[in-house]
Amino acid sequence: MMYVNDLKKSIKNVIKYEYIKERKSLLHIGYGIDNNFVRCTGASIYSFVKNNINEKMAFHIVAHNLSNDSKEKFKILAKDNNINIYIYEIDSSFFKDFPTQFSWPTATYFRFLLPIILNNIERLLYIDADVICLGKIREIFNINLENHIIGAISESEIANKERNKILGLNNHIYFNAGVLLIDIKKWNEFNVLDKAIEILNKYRNILTCLDQDMLNMVLTNHIKYLDKKFNWLNWWNYKDVENININNIVLMHFTAHPKPWDLAWNVSPICTSFNKDIYKNFEDMTPWKNMPLIPPKNYKEMEHYAKDLKKRGYYLESLKWYKNYLINKIIFFKEKNNGKKRDFNNRSSR
Incomplete structure (x- = not known):
């Protein structure tokens, strides 16, 4: 547990917007963001609420450099929808030497903090901020992980071959880390954080998918593979619009660029009659409605x-x-x- 205490110390403030007092039946969902991903986190949270009106949910956000306006909007979102939102403001200097890319900012590593912060709960559903909920999520929380540490969804066949070859993983199915059902106790007992940092220090030059690569290397043989409906990547079969059934998708992940909040979205080939307004319809019901598209x-x-x-x-x-x-x-x-x-x-x- 070499790095756990250091990472705990990076938490500088906890903001609580609590509108549910009964905590026993709460479903816990977590995000790791900076201010650039606030609007889509708001839309993502609302999509869970809208499609799961009978569930009690707590949303945990590990964040860096959130503006006061963003915090106020999260407060409004929590109050208007009778949910709990917890914001853990951190000093990101712990991650200052971790590699980043334009599409993989420092915030991608914030997911490592969530199981440490939430060590008193049984399960956490970690969600990338660009994931929209389209169905009932009780099903995913009820999945038997069969003694595995996480539940995750496999990447494409091409990604499997490429990443496994580069990472030297044999008999492994490469998973997308944008949706993770985490057994908190097992995660912490396995000391995922320390193992991931060891991987980073040893294999930094080949980790082009950064923390996703790290997690695949650390958790191989500890993964329960879930149905793709729980992390349906937006670019899958996007040309075959007629055969996509929205009722078969629980969580849609807008992995590719541009994103639905980008100016380029409406003319992009991955924007189709099927997915064009899915994100916008949720954002329009949040305090972030009417925000301009990002050039x-x-x-x-x-x-x-x-x-x-x-x-x-x-x-x-x-x-x-x-x-x-x-x-x-x-x-x-x-x-x-x-x-x-x-x-x-x-x-x-x-």
């Missing part, structure tokens, strides 16, 4: 958006974003090269 944030997103606009026939708008793409790409590589020169100069002066 592309880097040159790669700008390039994809420009191409999708062109495919949809929006030629002038496409040219505008293609110009933005070129400008931002040039700036990015200039700054990158200048950074390399500075690093070289710094090394030479030592």
Whole structure:
């Protein structure tokens, strides 16, 4: 338990919005976010409430750098829907040396805190902020994990082959870490946190999926594989709209980019008549309704958006974003090269 106490110390404040006093029958659902993922967390929480009106639920959010406006909106969400929301504000410096990517920010590691914080409950359903609930969740909480530490859903066949080969995993089914049914006691007894950090220190250069890779390596042979309806990845069969039955999906995971709250969503090929408004319909019932869509944030997103606009026939708008793409790409590589020169100069002066 080498790192547990250090991680506990990173919790600087706990905010409690409690509107359910009876705790025995609560279903516990957890998120790890920063302020960039607040709006979708709000929509996700509301989707659980809307589709499970007879359940009592507590939502646990490990967060960094939440604005006062975000906290106030979570308070309104809790009060309006008669649920409990707990926000654990942390100092993220514990994770300062952990690798990140644009699509995998520091907040992706916050899930490691939840079983430590909630060590007095039996089960936790960890959810990525881009997961929307479309059905009843009592079923997933009632699943017999058969002495396994987690319940999870397998990734695609291609991801299985690629990731298992890179990670050196044999006889393993690679799972998506965006939905995890966690046996808290077994997780902590197995000391998942310490084992994950050991993996990170030893295999950092091959962990391109970061904490998801870490968890696959640590928990191999300790996973109960669940039906894909509990983590239905949005890009699965998106072209085969006619054969997708929404009634067979409990949790829809918007893994691919762009996201439904992005400006590029409506012209993206993964946005279809089936999924186009699923997310928006829930966000519109939260304190985050009417928020503007988020424009592309880097040159790669700008390039994809420009191409999708062109495919949809929006030629002038496409040219505008293609110009933005070129400008931002040039700036990015200039700054990158200048950074390399500075690093070289710094090394030479030592």
